[in-house]
Amino acid sequence: MSDYQEFLSERDKIDFLIQKGFKIERITENLSGAFVLFKHTENKRSATLHVKTANARKYFSNLLLQN
Numbered sequence: 001m002s003d004y005q006e007f008l009s010e011r012d013k014i015d016f017l018i019q020k021g022f023k024i025e026r027i028t029e030n031l032s033g034a035f036v037l038f039k040h041t042e043n044k045r046s047a048t049l050h051v052k053t054a055n056a057r058k059y060f061s062n063l064l065l066q067n
Contacts (some may be wrong), residue, residue: 003053010015010056014063022047029057036060046056 014036022038025046029035033052040046049059 003055005036006063007053007059008040008054010049010051010053011059014051014056017047017049018063023067024060027060 017038021041022045023041024036026036026037026041028037033050034057036049036051038047038049051060
């Protein structure tokens with residue numbers, strides 16, 4: 001998979017979680033990317049997404065700044 005295709009996949013996963021009512025709770029970055037913890041606003045479910053591409057990390061950072 002090309003880097004751009006991987007970015008599109010990660011962006012779609014982030015957008016899907018946001019649309020389902022999840023908010024970014026915590027971000028842990030390391031050399032293999034970023035682990036983004038999402039928490040649902042109503043029922044407190046959580047989901048963790050491993051974001052590997054630099055463009056996807058910029059994308060969720062931009063979402064954080066907008067909210």
